[in-house]
Structures are given as C-alpha cells and as structure tokens.
Amino acid sequence: MQKTSNSLVDTLRHRRQKLANLINFPAILWSGSINPRNFLANHFPFRASSHFLYFAGLPLPNAAIRLEAGKLELFIDDPHPSSALWHGEMPTCNEIADKIGADSAKPMAELESRLEGAATIPVQDAATWTQQSQLLNRWVLPQQPPQEIDLELAKAIISLRLTHDESALTELRKAAAVTVAAHKAGMAATSKAKLEAEVRAAMEGVIISHNMTTSYNSIVTVHGEVLHNEQYHHPLQPGDLLLADVGAETEMGWAADVTRTWPVSGKFSSTQRDIYDVVLAAHDACIAKIYPDVEYEDIHLLAATVIAEGLVDLGILQGNPQDLVEMDAYALFFPHGIGHLLGLDVHDMEDLGDLAGYEEGRKRSDRFGLGYLRLNRPLRPGMLVTIEPGFYQVPAILHNREMRAKYENVVNWQRLSQFADVRGIRIEDDVLVTHKGSEVLTAALPNATSEVEDLVIRN
Ligand code: GLY
Ligand code: MN
Numbered sequence: 267m268q269k270t271s272n273s274l275v276d277t278l279r280h281r282r283q284k285l286a287n288l289i290n291f292p293a294i295l296w297s298g299s300i301n302p303r304n305f306l307a308n309h310f311p312f313r314a315s316s317h318f319l320y321f322a323g324l325p326l327p328n329a330a331i332r333l334e335a336g337k338l339e340l341f342i343d344d345p346h347p348s349s350a351l352w353h354g355e356m357p358t359c360n361e362i363a364d365k366i367g368a369d370s371a372k373p374m375a376e377l378e379s380r381l382e383g384a385a386t387i388p389v390q391d392a393a394t395w396t397q398q399s400q401l402l403n404r405w406v407l408p409q410q411p412p413q414e415i416d417l418e419l420a421k422a423i424i425s426l427r428l429t430h431d432e433s434a435l436t437e438l439r440k441a442a443a444v445t446v447a448a449h450k451a452g453m454a455a456t457s458k459a460k461l462e463a464e465v466r467a468a469m470e471g472v473i474i475s476h477n478m479t480t481s482y483n484s485i486v487t488v489h490g491e492v493l494h495n496e497q498y499h500h501p502l503q504p505g506d507l508l509l510a511d512v513g514a515e516t517e518m519g520w521a522a523d524v525t526r527t528w529p530v531s532g533k534f535s536s537t538q539r540d541i542y543d544v545v546l547a548a549h550d551a552c553i554a555k556i557y558p559d560v561e562y563e564d565i566h567l568l569a570a571t572v573i574a575e576g577l578v579d580l581g582i583l584q585g586n587p588q589d590l591v592e593m594d595a596y597a598l599f600f601p602h603g604i605g606h607l608l609g610l611d612v613h614d615m616e617d618l619g620d621l622a623g624y625e626e627g628r629k630r631s632d633r634f635g636l637g638y639l640r641l642n643r644p645l646r647p648g649m650l651v652t653i654e655p656g657f658y659q660v661p662a663i664l665h666n667r668e669m670r671a672k673y674e675n676v677v678n679w680q681r682l683s684q685f686a687d688v689r690g691i692r693i694e695d696d697v698l699v700t701h702k703g704s705e706v707l708t709a710a711l712p713n714a715t716s717e718v719e720d721l722v723i724r725n
Contacts, residue, residue: 275367277433283336288422292334292384299393316610319519340368341377385419424622429648437520442707444514445522448472453721463498478514481521482612485511490690491658504531525694532723544576548655556704566604569655581681594635603639605652654694
C-alpha cells in the first residue's frame with residue numbers, strides 16, 4: 267500500500283474539521299465492497315466510494331469511517347490470516363489508522379453500536395447500500411434523492427468537494443499530465459494501427475505504466491457520433507476521424523477527462539477541418555470566458571452561439587444564429603452539455619443526481635438544447651470543470667421524423683450531405699477556475715489542426 271505523507275494526513279484532518287463546522291450530527295461513510303466477477307476470488311477492480319476517499323484518503327475495501335466533531339473512527343477488519351498466502355502481508359487495522367490519521371480503529375462488527383443519529387450517503391454497489399439500509403434501519407438508496415439528515419450531509423459534503431484544496435489539485439494535475447501523455451501516445455500509435463483497439467491500448471498503456479487506472483471506460487472510436495461508444499473493433503480507414511475520450515485516475519482516485527479528435531491519415535480533409543475549427547472556436551471562446559461568478563449555463567449558451575454561427579457560415583444551418591440558439595437548432599449537432607464538474611468522479615458527485623451540479627432551487631430544463639447540461643451554477647475559484655463542445659451527425663437525431671419536420675427550414679440538408687466524412691468531433695479540456703480567470707490543466711495537449719496533424723504524422 268502506498269505510504270501516506272503527513273501532509274496528506276493534515277489535509278484529511280482539515281477536511282474533517284471543515285465538515286464538522288457544517289453539521290452537528292455524526293456521519294458514517296462506507297467505502298464499498300469488492301464485487302465478484304464470476305466467482306468470489308476473481309473480482310472486479312475495487313473502487314472506493316469517492317465520499318469515503320475524500321475524508322479517508324485510502325481506497326480501503328469493506329471499511330467505514332465515522333466522522334464526528336472532526337474526529338475519525340475507522341471500522342475495518344484485520345486481514346484473515348490465510349490471506350497472506352494469496353495477497354502477502356497486509357497492514358493491520360491499527361497500521362491503516364496511523365496512515366490516515368484516524369483517532370481510533372475497530373473491527374467492522376463494532377460499527378453497530380455507533381450508528382445512532384448518523385447520516386450517510388449510499389454507496390453504488392448493492393451489497394453496501396443494502397448493508398447501510400439494514401444497519402441504519404431506513405432505505406439508503408443510490409439514484410434516489412436523499413432524505414432528511416442524509417440530505418443535509420450530502421449538501422455539506424458537496425459544499426466542500428465543489429472546490430478543490432491544494433492536495434486535491436496536486437493529484438488532479440498528476441492525472442491531467444498522464445492523460446496528456448496518453449493522448450500523445452494515441453496520436454503517435456495511429457499511423458501503424460489497424461484497429462481502434464490498438465490506439466486504445468497505446469493510450470491506456472501510458473496510464474497503466476504510471477500505476478493509474480482510467481477514470482471511465484475509454485472512448486476510442488471512428489464512430490464519434492455514438493457519444494459513449496465503448497466498442498474498439500472497427501478498422502481505421504484513411505479518411506476517418508478518430509475520437510479519443512480517455513482520462514487517467516490517480517491511485518488516490520482523482521480524475522482527468524480529455525477528448526481529442528484526429529485524422530487517421532494525419533491530414534484533415536477540408537470538410538473535417540471546417541467543422542473541427544468551428545468546434546475549436548467554441549472551445550476557445552468558452553475557456554476565455556471562465557471567471558469566478560460566471561454562470562456555467564452561459565458558457566454552454568456561448569458554445570451554442572459559436573457553433574450556430576460557424577454552421578451558418580458553412581451553409582449547414584440557415585437563419586440568425588441567436589434565433590437558432592433559442593430554438594435549439596444547434597443541438598441537432600451538439601446535443602449534450604458543454605461539460606461537468608471534475609474531481610474524484612469524472613462527473614463529480616453525480617451519484618447525488620443534480621444536487622451537486624445544480625445550484626439550489628434550479629432544475630434541469632426540458633429543452634432539447636439544455637436537458638443534458640450537467641452543471642448549472644455560478645463558477646467559483648477552485649472548481650474544476652470540463653469544456654467539451656462537439657459536432658456529431660447522430661442518425662437517431664438527424665433521421666428522426668419529428669426533428670426533421672421541426673428543423674426542416676433551418677438545416678440545409680443538401681449542404682450537410684457534403685460533410686459526410688465528419689461523424690463526430692469533440693475537443694475536451696479540464697479547466698480550473700482561479701481567482702483571476704482560469705487555468706487549463708490539460709493545456710500541454712495541442713488542439714490546433716496543424717499541431718494535431720504533426721503529432722499523428724511525425725510518428
Ligand atoms: N468522458 C465522458 C463524459 O464526460 O461523459
Ligand atoms: Mn467529459
């Protein structure tokens with residue numbers, strides 16, 4: 267297990283104290299269970315609950331922490347004596363307690379006597395949320411709005427996790443740097459690769475070689491119009507664009523989330539370049555407007571406007587760009603939000619629904635262009651967000667009869683057909699809101715067409 271530095275213990279203590287300043291009841295956070303894959307000893311990789319990680323710092327399976335008045339009680343069983351044969355010497359419960367600066371350490375069975383009046387947050391795996399519900403004698407369900415003190419705890423934790431402390435930023439920068447290296451490796455591998463899978467392997471190889479994991483299932487596809495495509499079997503053809511949405515996660519669980527789109531041949535066609543430059547203009551315009559107090563929804567609408575203007579200039583959309591934004595016509599080609607919070611989760615705290623992403627009192631819009639906006643808050647220094655505009659030709663949208671009828675007169679379908687070699691483009695970076703504006707943590711990865719071409723061809 268990785269040795270935890272004293273400065274991390276200081277950070278963890280500081281976070282616990284800040285939580286104690288916000289709530290006057292105990293919080294119990296479970297880490298989650300190890301899930302068997304096909305039999306007990308062959309399991310899926312363990313990922314601790316992010317709320318647990320935020321305060322405990324280490325990905326300990328089958329553990330819980332009780333937080334009250336800034337103190338941490340750790341509940342975890344000592345390893346079974348037989349486990350040394352298969353897993354080597356594991357740290358004892360007391361050794362782990364030292365590493366994370368716990369005030370006490372007890373076996374799991376003792377948690378039962380420390381539950382009174384405690385709030386919690388459901389862990390995603392069924393074994394754990396069932397255990398949470400049984401022990402607390404109330405339903406603790408993921409994907410459901412939390413009730414009463416659980417809601418109060420969720421709001422308190424959100425208020426801490428929304429902006430990142432120095433220790434978190436150190437980790438997030440590490441994830442960003444490795445992600446940049448992974449994307450460069452993907453571009454370099456393309457000219458010799460025959461399948462998407464080979465480029466994926468080159469990218470994830472960099473992440474694995476830094477003893478990190480991917481922070482979500484990689485998207486490496488010539489079918490970028492499938493927004494979360496998780497297939498890697500397609501052959502790479504010279505006229506294809508390859509969309510790679512790949513991010514690293516550090517050992518401590520902090521994530522990066524980056525997308526680049528590059529030509530398999532190393533040269534964008536003129537139609538690919540035209541659309542790419544529209545998406546890049548939206549990306550750059552959004553990042554230039556990131557400042558404290560700016561509304562993230564306005565950043566989304568700025569992207570919508572730049573994309574509408576660009577598509578009007580190319581003759582794909584027709585009409586006044588502002589009107590096209592108001593009628594959501596741009597969303598035919600950019601149907602998702604401009605981005606999301608990033609932290610321990612790639613969509614940070616999305617386990618709590620929109621509680622973290624949406625300012626209190628705001629609700630998701632049912633508008634076509636705004637329904638997938640995952641963040642709707644004023645930006646604050648210390649928030650990390652993604653900026654990820656895109657252009658996609660999604661058959662389910664463009665061949666939908668109602669959509670065709672509704673937007674019949676604002677799309678030049680004949681002109682659009684000349685852009686058939688552009689199925690999907692996304693350009694995504696990780697942007698930290700600072701007191702003076704923003705810092706792009708992934709800026710070392712080029713995104714201009716000529717630089718991207720260079721990285722693909724040079725190798
Ligand atoms: N990286 C995938 C997403 O943001 O949804
Ligand atoms: Mn993203």
